[in-house]
Amino acid sequence: MKSLVLLLLVAVTVSSVVSKPLPEDSEAEVHKEFETWKVKYGKSYPSTEEEAKRKEMWLATRKKVMEHNTRAGNGLESYTMAVNHLADLTTEEVPKGLLPMPRPEEEEVDKEFEMWKTHNGKTYNSTEEEAKRKEIWLATRARVMEHNKRAENGSESFTMGINYFSDMTFEEIPKARLMVVFPTRDGGEEAEVDKEFETWKVQHGKNYGSTEEEAKRKGIWLATRTRVMEHNKRAETGSESFTMGMNHLSDKTTAEVTGRRLQDGEEAEVHKEFETWKVKYGKTYPSTVEEAKRKEIWLATRKMVMEHNKRAENGLESFTMGVNHFADLTAEEVPRGLFPME
Secondary structure, three states, X not given: OHHHHHHHHHHHHHHHOOOOOOOOOOHHHHHHHXXXXXXXXXXXXXXXXXXXXXXXXXXXXXXXXXXXXXXXXXXXXOEEEEEOOOOOOOOXXXXXXXXXXXXXXXXXXXXXXXHHHHHHOOOOOOHHHHXXXXXXXXXXXXXXXXXXXXXXXXXXXXXEEEOOOOOOOOOOOOXXXXXXXOOOOOHHHHHHHHHHHXXXXXXXXXXXXXXXXXXXXXXXXXXXXXXXXXXXXXXXXXXXXXXXXXXXXXOOOHHHHOOOOOOHHHHHHHHHHHHHHHHXXXXXXXXXXXXXXXXXXXXXXHHHHHHHXXXXXXXXXXXXXXXXXXXXXXXXXXXXXXXXXX
């Protein structure tokens, strides 16, 4: 589920890259759309040069949003995107308004980027190419840092890291489309996993009130561990731009990690929303257990979309998101498409 957020990051990243209108759109149609967008958000620029620059950024954001929504229509994404009033800003401008970042921090980040390049043997053909790659790397870095901060605060059950593919867009990352299958554990391997669980318990000061509770928590921990291992396997083969790790929340469910339980009235509203969504997309499940599982994934997608859109309202994102018919699928299920595409 968490790897979905990488797509959001790329959408902001590309807004600083020069783009052209998509082939199916005429220049006149795109120009009219841009003018309509300017009127809608009260946009005006001090010069024709500035407007040309801002239009390029807007075009890049628009292109990215359209490409993303095409993938969503084909079942490769679990949400849709839209363009808002920040679509003509660069990545640096969005979080800080139009103010540049503090120089000391820039110098530290520049040093970190150089070290990352050396570590991964990265060289680029031109200064323009390096600037583009650094922009993507910065976006990946920001996303990883934000995620890990949430992990520290107890809002995530794993941590992330940066790897060789962190300067690539989602489209560029090599697509190793083979399903990762872990072999059934034999006695020796199972003993190693048990030892790993015991070490993790000691590291995080975990104690449980009963053997039943420990068995329950170990089951959740094993599921988190499997998801992290599968994700990192994809990262090794180039299907992800970051790695994951486990933390003190790895034995908790999504509902437990995300915080307070819903109040009765609020829970009823969310349940009604889920039922409406099921009807809209013709969703049925073979059992109550399966429905509970799918609702859990849907709730996590819904939460992610709501948090993203709240950041968009506050000027921290250049697009908004919506929930579609793949919102009850995990990140692993979406690309493989459990249902045939039309």
